[in-house]
Amino acid sequence: MTKEKFSSLGVGKPFALGCRKFIVVESGIDCSECSFDKMEDCLCTSLRTEHFIPECSGRIRKDAKDVIFMEVENE
Template identity: 45%
Template sequence: MEINKFRNLAVNKTFVAGARKLKVSESGEGCQGCCFDSTYGSFCDDLVKHRIIPYCSCKSRADRKNVIFVEV
């Protein structure tokens, strides 16, 4: 998959990060409910940088939506 398409993966789409299948879900604001929230905290930028997870902030995403990642 092209990197820009992955970084802006659409809401309700799924992807694999390691051994976890994750779904992109629209959120209000912040990281509450994200599977990376309590585990990784401020390391999410590194996960994006290394192409492990898509963008989650509305400031970075092409669709301007805040999203979280939920394990499915």
């Protein structure tokens, strides 16, 4: 997958970061429910810049949707 496609990964699509799996969920502009916002010392800006996680801002995403990332547990 190209960086461009990954940066705008569609709503409902899963992705892996290390041994953890996340799913893209449409949201408002509030990041409080995002799995990356809940981590101590949130590094989401760095993770997005280095293409470890997709873009979350609707201003940048091709689909113009604000999204958050939820960890998929017990799959």
